[in-house]
Amino acid sequence: AQTVTQSQPEMSVQEAETVTLSCTYDTSENNYYLFWYKQPPSRQMILVIRQEAYKQQNATENRFSVNFQKAAKSFSLKISDSQLGDTAMYFCAHEGGNEKLTFGTGTRLTIIP
Amino acid sequence: DAGVTQSPTHLIKTRGQQVTLRCSPKSGHDTVSWYQQALGQGPQFIFQYYEEEERQRGNFPDRFSGHQFPNYSSELNVNALLLGDSALYLCASTLSHNEQFFGPGTRLTVL
Numbered sequence: 001a002q003t004v005t006q007s008q009p010e011m012s013v014q015e016a017e018t019v020t021l022s023c024t025y026d027t028s029e030n031n032y033y034l035f036w037y038k039q040p041p042s043r044q045m046i047l048v049i050r051q052e053a054y055k056q057q058n059a060t061e062n063r064f065s066v067n068f069q070k071a072a073k074s075f076s077l078k079i080s081d082s083q084l085g086d087t088a089m090y091f092c093a094h095e096g097g098n099e100k101l102t103f104g105t106g107t108r109l110t111i112i113p
Numbered sequence: 114d115a116g117v118t119q120s121p122t123h124l125i126k127t128r129g130q131q132v133t134l135r136c137s138p139k140s141g142h143d144t145v146s147w148y149q150q151a152l153g154q155g156p157q158f159i160f161q162y163y164e165e166e167e168r169q170r171g172n173f174p175d176r177f178s179g180h181q182f183p184n185y186s187s188e189l190n191v192n193a194l195l196l197g198d199s200a201l202y203l204c205a206s207t208l209s210h211n212e213q214f215f216g217p218g219t220r221l222t223v224l
Binding site (some may be wrong): 037046050093095099100101103 | 144146148153154155156157158161168169171201203205207209212213214215216217218220
């Protein structure tokens with residue numbers, strides 16, 4: 001069974017600063033996907049970034065990038081130039097061959113004006 | 114494209130009652146998954162439907178059942194509601210290993 005661990009329940013950072021959210025996972029599969037989802041107070045789960053495990057290159061999406069360390073089973077999210085709209089719950093998730101998502105417990109991120 | 118839609122938005126039930134939640138997938142998507150998100154927790158996988166069959170199931174009791182229709186829309190049914198069933202129920206749709214798109218969820222409160 002897959003497990004996903006987020007060890008930072010809450011984080012806060014000043015607007016325009018950089019913040020890194022941590023995630024570790026455990027899986028016995030070789031081919032899988034890792035995701036970071038954002039859930040604002042509106043509850044809508046929004047995909048932030050996706051990483052295929054077979055790709056060594058770290059995924060980037062504008063201000064969002066990941067540090068994927070496959071051997072260490074680590075998948076952190078870096079948000080650069082943070083904005084007030086980045087305030088939300090962030091969930092790390094694993095998806096194996098069965099298209100089932102396993103989520104972590106989330107990190108509540110607050111961007112301070 | 115309307116994306117994934119869910120109804121109702123909010124629902125209040127009492128213990129022992131039964132509830133049905135509905136989900137319409139994003140256009141072109143054939144796979145629907147349901148997740149339960151308790152307050153302050155990450156979503157937990159309930160089950161997944163593909164070609165009108167339950168393809169896989171998480172660790173949820175038989176009180177939780179579902180259905181997928183020929184147009185790929187889906188229902189989640191919960192019988193004999195317990196207080197602990199109070200949660201946000203999320204539906205996600207996908208087309209074969211592509212991004213899963215989530216709906217806005219249904220907030221179920223059991224009194």
